């Protein structure tokens with residue numbers, strides 16, 4: 001099975017397109033290799049994206065804050081799972097005008113509730129006086145500008161449950177390191193994604209991948225896992241996988257090869273890199289999956 005980050009990995013960093021990954025993605029569908037997205041995106045965004053991508057399995061939102069399992073696939077609630085909470089309506093979204101499909105999901109909540117994260121970020125800003133700005137301080141328009149998402153998708157990006165993305169000036173004032181320290185004192189952590197820093201609980205994509213993998217192994221026996229990501233918040237997930245893949249981006253991670261043995265780095269970035277790595281792994285494992 002394949003665990004994958006979305007932005008900058010399966011989706012192009014700028015355009016959010018995935019056309020270049022279609023050959024491998026189609027091959028996964030044909031050979032029943034589950035593709036499980038683990039992203040810092042919200043549940044609302046991911047529910048829409050997985051439909052567009054033609055995926056039908058579980059996913060994890062907001063850096064592993066929520067693990068969502070389709071009830072069709074897991075008729076009994078897996079350990080630690082509860083009925084997924086209701087989300088607000090999607091405001092006539094073109095893809096899903098009727099709103100989120102909440103009734104069909106189990107959720108394993110691994111993250112810290114959003115309201116608490118927003119409160120802590122505000123307290124830290126007041127205490128330190130740094131110009132920190134979170135999603136909760138931005139309107140839909142600003143989120144749309146900063147992410148390049150159309151406004152109807154920026155609305156979904158703002159329906160957060162476990163993670164507050166924020167920006168902080170990287171001007172040598174030490175703002176970021178003070179925030180990191182202060183978050184740690186409160187039992188939280190700061191992670192770095194492709195576009196934003198994130199204030200979140202101790203959850204990570206690695207733990208989410210581990211939970212999903214355990215459920216699949218309990219049901220199907222031995223399973224080999226692939227994980228693909230392009231930035232810091234993906235490394236815990238890469239560490240869990242039998243075949244870790246770093247999808248090339250503008251950032252370089254020189255010591256990552258030492259930390260993650262067997263790491264493959266793709267020659268191309270984004271969905272083209274994804275396609276290259278997944279096609280190659282599917283070919284190598286063909287005797288197992290056909």
Ligand SMILES: [Mg+2]
Pocket residue numbers: 005006007008009194229230231
């Ligand atoms: Mg990414």
